[in-house]
Amino acid sequence: MKTRDTVIEVKDLVKKFGHFVANDHLTFHVYKGEILGFLGANGAGKTTAIKILIGLSKPTSGKVKVAGIDVNKNPEKVKRRIGYMSQRFSLYDDMTVKENFRFYGGVYGLSRKQIRERMRFYLKKLEMESYEDMLLRNIPLGWKQKLAFSVANIHSPDIIFLDEPTGGVDPITRRQFWEMIYEVSDSGTTVFVTTHYMDEAEYCERVCIMSEGKIEAMDTPEALKEEYNAKNMNEVFIKIARNVE
Amino acid sequence: MRTILYILQKEFIQIFRDKTILPVIFIMPIFQLLVLAYTATFEIKNIRFIVVDHDHSSESGKLSDKFSGSAFFTRIGQTDSYNQAIQAIKKNEADQILVIEPDFEKNLMKENHAQVQVVTNAINGSAASLMNAYAISIINNFNKEILIKKFPLHFKEMPIKLNSSFWYNPELNYITYMVPGILVLLVTIIGMFLSAMNVVKEKELGTIEQLNVTPIRKFEFIAGKLIPFWVIAMIDLLFGLLIARLWFGIIVVGNPFLLLFVAGVYLVLVLGLGLFVSTLTNTMQQSMFISWFFMVVFILMSGLFTPIESMPVWAQKLNMINPLAYFIKINRMIMLKGSGFIDIQRDFLILSLYAAGMVIFSTLRYRKTA
Numbered sequence: 001m002k003t004r005d006t007v008i009e010v011k012d013l014v015k016k017f018g019h020f021v022a023n024d025h026l027t028f029h030v031y032k033g034e035i036l037g038f039l040g041a042n043g044a045g046k047t048t049a050i051k052i053l054i055g056l057s058k059p060t061s062g063k064v065k066v067a068g069i070d071v072n073k074n075p076e077k078v079k080r081r082i083g084y085m086s087q088r089f090s091l092y093d094d095m096t097v098k099e100n101f102r103f104y105g106g107v108y109g110l111s112r113k114q115i116r117e118r119m120r121f122y123l124k125k126l127e128m129e130s131y132e133d134m135l136l137r138n139i140p141l142g143w144k145q146k147l148a149f150s151v152a153n154i155h156s157p158d159i160i161f162l163d164e165p166t167g168g169v170d171p172i173t174r175r176q177f178w179e180m181i182y183e184v185s186d187s188g189t190t191v192f193v194t195t196h197y198m199d200e201a202e203y204c205e206r207v208c209i210m211s212e213g214k215i216e217a218m219d220t221p222e223a224l225k226e227e228y229n230a231k232n233m234n235e236v237f238i239k240i241a242r243n244v245e
Numbered sequence: 246m247r248t249i250l251y252i253l254q255k256e257f258i259q260i261f262r263d264k265t266i267l268p269v270i271f272i273m274p275i276f277q278l279l280v281l282a283y284t285a286t287f288e289i290k291n292i293r294f295i296v297v298d299h300d301h302s303s304e305s306g307k308l309s310d311k312f313s314g315s316a317f318f319t320r321i322g323q324t325d326s327y328n329q330a331i332q333a334i335k336k337n338e339a340d341q342i343l344v345i346e347p348d349f350e351k352n353l354m355k356e357n358h359a360q361v362q363v364v365t366n367a368i369n370g371s372a373a374s375l376m377n378a379y380a381i382s383i384i385n386n387f388n389k390e391i392l393i394k395k396f397p398l399h400f401k402e403m404p405i406k407l408n409s410s411f412w413y414n415p416e417l418n419y420i421t422y423m424v425p426g427i428l429v430l431l432v433t434i435i436g437m438f439l440s441a442m443n444v445v446k447e448k449e450l451g452t453i454e455q456l457n458v459t460p461i462r463k464f465e466f467i468a469g470k471l472i473p474f475w476v477i478a479m480i481d482l483l484f485g486l487l488i489a490r491l492w493f494g495i496i497v498v499g500n501p502f503l504l505l506f507v508a509g510v511y512l513v514l515v516l517g518l519g520l521f522v523s524t525l526t527n528t529m530q531q532s533m534f535i536s537w538f539f540m541v542v543f544i545l546m547s548g549l550f551t552p553i554e555s556m557p558v559w560a561q562k563l564n565m566i567n568p569l570a571y572f573i574k575i576n577r578m579i580m581l582k583g584s585g586f587i588d589i590q591r592d593f594l595i596l597s598l599y600a601a602g603m604v605i606f607s608t609l610r611y612r613k614t615a
Contacts, residue, residue: 054458056614084458088451094262106251107459
């Protein structure tokens with residue numbers, strides 16, 4: 001464990017919107033291949049942080065390195081190495097499954113053959129082979145989320161960022177979704193995931209709990225439960241929230 | 246470059262799958278061209294006039310017959326009551342009244358001068374001045390005939406004879422004049438709105454965020470958004486030219502390829518403008534309003550409906566940034582006058598620089614941040 005490489009390094013990250021401090025001196029790192037859960041109430045600053053990590057937003061101050069690259073200086077270079085799936089559904093509703101795969105694969109510079117192979121691979125895994133030519137708008141939300149996850153993975157990124165990927169999804173699909181997360185993690189991809197669901201926090205290797213723009217705790221779920229003398233992550237979360245108030 | 250092809254493929258798929266927008270793109274402009282070409286006219290035909298003849302003489306009859314005989318006037322009544330005629334104007338049943346005084350003939354013969362009164366409904370000022378001009382010219386003709394008849398020795402013929410000939414549009418056909426302009430207008434509206442809405446639509450749906458985390462480069466993005474609408478607008482223009490030819494019988498006097506070439510550059514400008522609006526706004530509603538604002542100002546000042554030469558000087562200066570004004574002018578020069586490249590080169594150069602500037606501007610404005 002001690003010799004693990006880090007793929008994300010954040011130091012003193014501050015993001016202000018006017019007087020409002022969305023991210024208050026965040027410092028943390030993420031190991032290669034790890035599943036890091038980013039937890040926090042609404043407005044805790046999770047999405048703000050993730051947007052800075054993927055180069056969609058500029059930090060007010062601080063250093064952010066993703067895949068060894070300074071995001072602030074070279075956001076476009078970082079973008080080749082990462083995948084991202086937002087809380088808003090982001091595939092094209094008026095295009096078919098195949099067309100979405102082809103578009104994103106093409107944009108990431110994959111060859112036609114690679115795109116076809118990757119698409120077949122994911123559709124087979126999702127048991128959605130017969131949906132290839134179906135418009136996304138005709139596919140149920142949970143399935144769409146799994147497709148979006150696959151598309152975000154099409155270029156085999158080093159790190160995949162998932163911003164509340166399971167919002168509004170039924171428990172069975174959520175379960176399947178986490179199986180997919182484990183699979184990409186096993187293949188060496190680092191997973192950075194934000195969530196509201198505390199049961200999902202248990203699936204993460206380490207969790208980082210944010211509150212009011214600050215990191216309140218960051219450790220493995222087991223260590224946190226012990227530290228806060230809690231039965232589960234839900235209790236940990238509530239205790240931390242109370243401490244802050 | 247391969248990235249651009251993938252973006253193009255995606256855009257075309259989305260355009261052709263949208264069953265609401267597709268007819269708007271291809272059928273509306275044709276429909277509008279057909280309708281607007283006939284309706285956007287300042288020609289006044291069938292002026293409804295009433296004669297109030299207090300004289301009932303043969304001369305007064307002759308004068309009112311002159312009006313009835315004109316292609317512009319339709320006599321809708323004859324009355325002795327001025328009030329009744331005024332009522333007709335008030336009810337908008339008549340446009341003009343010709344009042345002939347009692348003893349009109351007598352005065353004309355004995356005193357050598359007589360009076361008539363013309364009353365015109367001037368709710369529409371420009372129409373009224375036209376109607377007035379028509380009436381005066383008929384009365385002048387009538388005058389002339391009397392002079393020649395009464396003083397055959399002095400007035401065999403009027404000393405100065407006017408022979409007008411109208412170049413480039415000899416029959417003063419309004420449609421010939423309007424169609425090229427309307428064509429430009431339609432292509433502009435299609436191009437500007439499609440491009441202004443497109444990027445904003447991705448913002449509203451949230452798909453832009455996903456695009457912004459990909460390594461797509463800014464110029465690839467702008468090119469991928471610009472080219473599809475350019476192609477569509479060019480197809481619309483070709484359609485329009487075909488209709489102008491087959492339906493209205495308007496032949497492009499100049500080189501049609503020169504026209505298409507200039508149109509191509511012009512459309513880059515219009516689409517660049519649309520994309521620029523798109524980068525400034527966050528919702529389709531905002532984008533719609535801003536585009537509309539520019540469009541209305543551009544259209545009304547473009548010289549399509551009113552001649553630029555009669556606008557105040559500041560307005561003429563303002564037209565230096567009106568892309569429509571340039572292209573309507575160039576388009577009319579090529580289509581009606583047969584101008585060559587040399588004649589339009591100054592305006593064309595300005596259009597080209599403007600287009601390049603707009604595309605660069607919107608590329609710079611486009612931020613890959615959300």
